[in-house]
Amino acid sequence: LIPRQFLIAVILLAGLVIGMSVYVWRLRERQVREEQPAVQTSANKPVAPPAAGPTEQATVYVAYDDPGELRAQSINIPLSADRQQHAAQLLRALLDLYTAKGSPHPLGPGSDIRDVFLVDPGIAVIDLNSALADTQVSGVLTEELTVCSLAQTLATNLPGLVRVKFLVDGKERDTLAGHVDLSNFFDVSQVAEMAKSLGPH
Amino acid sequence: MIDPAHGGIESGAVLNPTILEKDVTLAVAEHLRQDLTSRGIVTALVREGDANLSTDDRAAAANLERPSLYLSLHASSEVGALRIFSASLPDTVNGGGPFAQWESAQTQSLAGSRAAEQQIAAALQTSGFAVRQLTAPLRPLNNVMVPAIAIEFGPPSANVVQLDSPEFQRSLSIALANSIAAWLSHPQTAAPNPSVGGAATTGAPH
Numbered sequence: 001l002i003p004r005q006f007l008i009a010v011i012l013l014a015g016l017v018i019g020m021s022v023y024v025w026r027l028r029e030r031q032v033r034e035e036q037p038a039v040q041t042s043a044n045k046p047v048a049p050p051a052a053g054p055t056e057q058a059t060v061y062v063a064y065d066d067p068g069e070l071r072a073q074s075i076n077i078p079l080s081a082d083r084q085q086h087a088a089q090l091l092r093a094l095l096d097l098y099t100a101k102g103s104p105h106p107l108g109p110g111s112d113i114r115d116v117f118l119v120d121p122g123i124a125v126i127d128l129n130s131a132l133a134d135t136q137v138s139g140v141l142t143e144e145l146t147v148c149s150l151a152q153t154l155a156t157n158l159p160g161l162v163r164v165k166f167l168v169d170g171k172e173r174d175t176l177a178g179h180v181d182l183s184n185f186f187d188v189s190q191v192a193e194m195a196k197s198l199g200p201h
Numbered sequence: 202m203i204d205p206a207h208g209g210i211e212s213g214a215v216l217n218p219t220i221l222e223k224d225v226t227l228a229v230a231e232h233l234r235q236d237l238t239s240r241g242i243v244t245a246l247v248r249e250g251d252a253n254l255s256t257d258d259r260a261a262a263a264n265l266e267r268p269s270l271y272l273s274l275h276a277s278s279e280v281g282a283l284r285i286f287s288a289s290l291p292d293t294v295n296g297g298g299p300f301a302q303w304e305s306a307q308t309q310s311l312a313g314s315r316a317a318e319q320q321i322a323a324a325l326q327t328s329g330f331a332v333r334q335l336t337a338p339l340r341p342l343n344n345v346m347v348p349a350i351a352i353e354f355g356p357p358s359a360n361v362v363q364l365d366s367p368e369f370q371r372s373l374s375i376a377l378a379n380s381i382a383a384w385l386s387h388p389q390t391a392a393p394n395p396s397v398g399g400a401a402t403t404g405a406p407h
Contacts, residue, residue, distance in 0.1 A: 138214035
């Protein structure tokens with residue numbers, strides 16, 4: 001005969017084991033549910049555009065130190081469908097012109113765009129690196145050409161853009177190289193007026 | 202009011218290892234003060250020596266004095282450069298009540314600034330200078346409440362040292378003084394300016 005107390009203890013232990021199993025099974029199910037959206041998000045992430053591939057035509061505004069002008073030029077480059085990457089690619093194409101040998105508007109080696117952020121409604125934040133700002137030739141016109149070239153190129157290629165703001169290394173900066181004011185936002189209409197006055201004369 | 206740009210720890214452009222923009226602008230400003238004074242025009246400098254002034258300090262000095270013209274001088278190493286700039290103001294900066302906003306204080310005088318820019322440029326051109334008229338986002342022009350322009354000049358040839366020569370500085374100063382005196386001697390109608398919605402009349406010079 002099995003003693004009654006022993007039987008009760010076995011039944012209680014069996015109940016506890018079954019309860020713990022159900023609890024662990026539910027915990028595991030919840031964890032799987034929480035992990036699923038993360039997997040989906042990473043699967044939906046935009047794929048970086050190929051460095052080479054089908055190209056698109058875009059208009060960029062190129063600064064010419066001699067004779068101090070901004071000229072609209074057509075270029076063909078691979079462009080991403082993602083607006084933010086599209087913007088960064090356009091500006092990097094411009095900087096490639098400026099850092100190349102025989103540049104019409106030389107910028108120092110290592111000059112780059114750290115990032116371009118597009119913020120609703122219609123704001124573009126262009127984050128320049130310090131190599132660009134620190135090697136920019138100091139002067140009213142030459143600094144204006146750099147700023148206007150970048151801002152007008154974005155304004156022309158990104159419909160709906162209203163204002164542009166410049167940062168350097170992710171931070172606010174008073175001027176680009178001692179002259180042109182970077183502390184405020186630039187209205188697209190203001191940039192267009194500047195580009196017009198800097199146009200071929 | 203003449204403002205030799207930069208000064209103190211802020212040297213401006215390093216035109217060559219020994220010539221700094223802040224020194225050239227001060228030297229030309231001193232010549233210009235003398236040339237304007239000799240034409241009977243009361244003239245003040247925003248800085249007399251190698252003072253360290255912020256752009257806000259400079260705008261505050263101009264707004265306190267209320268001169269007929271605020272003229273900021275800049276020097277560049279670009280050969281033959283002579284450019285006159287008026288402020289480039291964002292359209293989205295709106296006026297707020299009875300007080301002018303600091304960022305757009307120039308709005309009320311922009312038509313007058315552009316008229317001065319146009320007339321001084323025309324006078325300089327008749328003296329044989331090739332002048333460009335531009336707008337620029339350049340402090341403290343947008344913080345000044347009176348007609349305000351900036352002039353950027355370069356050496357007449359590839360030799361940057363010319364910027365430091367008293368002969369060059371004097372000839373530039375005389376041309377500028379003649380042009381400013383011609384503008385001040387005639388009350389002018391402001392140039393049409395699409396960004397401020399039409400023409401206005403500049404006040405009589407004092």
